[in-house]
Amino acid sequence: EAQVTQNPRYLITVTGKKLTVTCSQNMNHEYMSWYRQDPGLGLRQIYYSMNVEVTDKGDVPEGYKVSRKEKRNFPLILESPSPNQTSLYFCASSLYPGRRLAGNVETQYFGPGTRLLVL
Amino acid sequence: GQNIDQPTEMTATEGAIVQINCTYQTSGFNGLFWYQQHAGEAPTFLSYNVLDGLEEKGRFSSFLSRSKGYSYLLLKELQMKDSASYLCAVRARTDDKIIFGKGTRLHILP
Numbered sequence: 001e002a003q004v005t006q007n008p009r010y011l012i013t014v015t016g017k018k019l020t021v022t023c024s025q026n027m028n029h030e031y032m033s034w035y036r037q038d039p040g041l042g043l044r045q046i047y048y049s050m051n052v053e054v055t056d057k058g059d060v061p062e063g064y065k066v067s068r069k070e071k072r073n074f075p076l077i078l079e080s081p082s083p084n085q086t087s088l089y090f091c092a093s094s095l096y097p098g099r100r101l102a103g104n105v106e107t108q109y110f111g112p113g114t115r116l117l118v119l
Numbered sequence: 120g121q122n123i124d125q126p127t128e129m130t131a132t133e134g135a136i137v138q139i140n141c142t143y144q145t146s147g148f149n150g151l152f153w154y155q156q157h158a159g160e161a162p163t164f165l166s167y168n169v170l171d172g173l174e175e176k177g178r179f180s181s182f183l184s185r186s187k188g189y190s191y192l193l194l195k196e197l198q199m200k201d202s203a204s205y206l207c208a209v210r211a212r213t214d215d216k217i218i219f220g221k222g223t224r225l226h227i228l229p
Contacts, residue, residue: 033217042221043162043206050215058216090161107152108217110161 002027004111006091012117013081021076021114023091031094032074033058033108034066036087043090049074081118089114121145123220125207130226131197139192139205139223147212153181153192154206156222162206166192194225202227 004025013019025032033048035058045058049068063085065077074093078085092108123143131137143151150169154162168174168183168190180193192205207220 031215035219040221043208043219045217045219048215048217056215059218107164107167110163113161 002109004091004093004109006089006111006114008114009112010115012119014119015082016080019078019081019116021078021089021091021116023074023076023093023111024072025074025093025109026072027093027095027109028071029093029095029109030071031096031108032068033092034064034074034076035090035092036060036085037090037113038087046076046089081116083118085116086118087116089116121211121218123207123209123218125205125220125223127221128224128226130228131194132228133197133199135197136193136195137197137225139194139207139225141190141192141207141220143188143190143207143209143218143220145209145211145218148185148209149212149215150210151181151183151190152208152210152217153179153190154208156204156206158203165205197227199227199229201225 007022030051034046035043037043044060046064047066049055052071055066090113091111094108125141152167153165155165156162166181173182178195183190204222204224206222210217
């Protein structure tokens, strides 16, 4: 089954304690992305990656790091979490956003989300 | 700057038709997406437009006018399960970023 998985789904941590949220996809997608979603602000892109070893900042990259050593994995790292990073996080993947292959639109598939609370 | 605007909330009646508008100002344009998101769940893809015109997909249709920076999502024969947030997103040509609007929460009344 084609899917994007994230772990953990729920996490409570304390300020300053490094954490990693994993993201994995089994669709051989090139493009992977991390978003955070906050009430009243919508989805905001944190980082994205066009392929292995290629990563770029989205709109809100401060306080986050990512890596793309393998095509299937795109972990999100919070080196020193702070309370303002409490949020709902989504990982997403696609072949290439908007690419049209054989008449089908390839779009982003989202993981189930990770709820993070930083105390 | 880059900006996507859509109404915060809308209400419609079961069986009716509703149109959700989205206007955008981005650094270049390379496609506009509509997603549906139920509370507490991940967004799911509804439609994609990169050329001007109407794309129809069952009860849902999406329209794009690039010259006006405008799109709408049209939902027909509304059902209670259509109560959700609808997200408009644009991919900027210049840097491959994807920018989302804040979403429109649609309430369906019986």
